[in-house]
Amino acid sequence: MSDSSPDRSTVANLPVYLLRCLAATAEELGVAPARLCMGLGFTVEDLSNPACRVSYRQGSLMIRRALQMAPGQALGLRIGESETIASIGLLGYAMMTCRTLGDATALGMGLQKFAGSMLQFDMEPGPTTTRVQASNRFPDPEIYVFLVEEAFASFLQIARGLVGNSFRPERIELAYPAPAYAAEYRRVFGCPVLFDQPSNALVAANDWVAKPLLTYDPLSHRQALEFLDVGTLREQDKVDLFESVERAVRQNMQDLPTLADVAGRLHLSARTLRRRLADSGVSYQTLLDNVRKGRAIELLSNTAQSVEQIAIAVGFSDAHNFRRAFKRWTGSAPSELRESMMQKDASARA
Template identity: 45%
Template sequence: MPSTPIDAQFDLALVSPFLLQTLAEVASDKGVSSERLCLGLGFTVEELQDPAQRISYRQAVSMIQRALEALPERGLGLWVGAHNVLGTLGLLGHVLSLCKTLRDAFEVGRRFQHTTGGMTVCHLLEGPEESFIEVECRLPYADIQIFAVEEFFASVLVYNRALIGSAFQPLRFEFTHAAPSYEAEYRRLLGPELRFGCLHNRMVIASQWLDLQLPSHQPVALRQALNLLEAESASVQQKMGLLETVERAILRDLPLGCPIDKVAAGLNMSSRTLRRRLSEHGMTFDALLEQVRRARATSLLNNPDMPIERIAEALGYSDVRGFRRAFKRWTGRSPSACRDDVVASAQSA
């Protein structure tokens, strides 16, 4: 695995075991030994049952990639997401069920997404008729990105139906990657309205759903549960909250080149203060910018029809040569070579 600017964060033990616990159950149901998936990673299947357990992104990636190798091209991320229930989220799931509206539930989910063990960053973009739940995987591995996006959307669909009923149905799903060989599994679990090769990964819903009052809303119980959730996540929330806020700001401004002054101003601080706060957490702005660019590049390269020039523009590079040099520095390979591997893998499936 090549050295990258994300290595320091990659080794932090911040991931809760919820996702990997479900992955182990799904793999076992499909005849894959969950014990072997964990072998040599520093934790056991039994330890994944402990909600206090924390795992690094590196360990989580290794386990997921082992499972993908054992169950290739079959929709493992979709299966894991569809296997979840609100209880899978622990205390967060309880808090979501007590929220007043779906909009409130999305906001709570965004604030505490680091407690779920997921590998994505999500946010809600509201519009008058349509609203978008947009998600990005922060890890620069094509197979992990597709798995994480599949798992996220299949999970969100399950959670929303648990909160407001089986009538909930998104208008459509959009994915940056090309249609996989198991597209039928997408249609079975997500529905027929699918678009691949898009600029963003997002679930599109009718905005009217956001104001629907949830039937299990309890204001007093919600305040009590939120206090417990905030205390439970306090040890990692400050660090992850800052990093994720900066990452979202970078992603938003990426096509514009993403100068630190603009990102800092959007966070109501000076660029000097932003650099200092990141330094307190062992990170730099340039390292986060590289991380976001690399992950976004990996995601867009999953679409074989998107020109390299358009990807460079979406990443904020003034010319394609700058993007090619950066990608070669990150991976040791050219963007075209990595895309060829994606195409070859899809054709051999």
């Protein structure tokens, strides 16, 4: 892993829960699942193996194929609607045995990799509501909408599995324009759905977040966590450290934290954090740039904000410095990349 480009998209560490559901839904739509997997290094049968792991890149290629073979099907919403808490394996059981819906959600946020998530999630409690925010793990505009649809529709089904079918979010905020099938969002979520927002968020009232779970069982919960071997995996997996740092940056994008700030949030000294990152072959600046680049691409592809507004949103004091940094990150100017993505989107809709 080089310091200039820590490419984690090729590491086979994702459980295949989402891809298994994708294969089943594709078959219902008349698309042979085997065609979706062809040449990707795994088969449809592999998706039924709990030990199977794929890389983000493999998963994204399978999703692209499905979207091409079943256009206009609200595929992400359809898959998310079909999922239950059992769809995420042992993590689902660990969530069921939590004390409250908020505790279960926090556990899911902390152990996202066990669910096979291809997005990054953050939980932000507020005075009256709690936001579950979804952002790109890797800049990937072609499947971005699908991933957000699936994630929030799945979260809704999981929450209802935990506290009952009466659960409703306060609202859904989405950082992209309304698709042609926008009415499907309102049917699925049963709440206001707002498009062209600054970020993707499912917003729930804190009364729901504090709702006790009837399946709470502290002993079973402890056993589930021990079986997941959380402590050992967190210690051994460098990706967890990277994601913890990146999460701290995302939560303070307009007032970027220093390495010492992030270290404090992770209960580490600045020296220890710097050493652990160096041992993993990456610097704090590289992770900072990755987050800013990903968020900038997300905003360029999915909102009508100006380049100047995006510069401020990702922590730059002026658009000139942002353009210079963006050119260094991607090889293109922000306006050039936006135009290119708009042309691709128009071609896909045609």
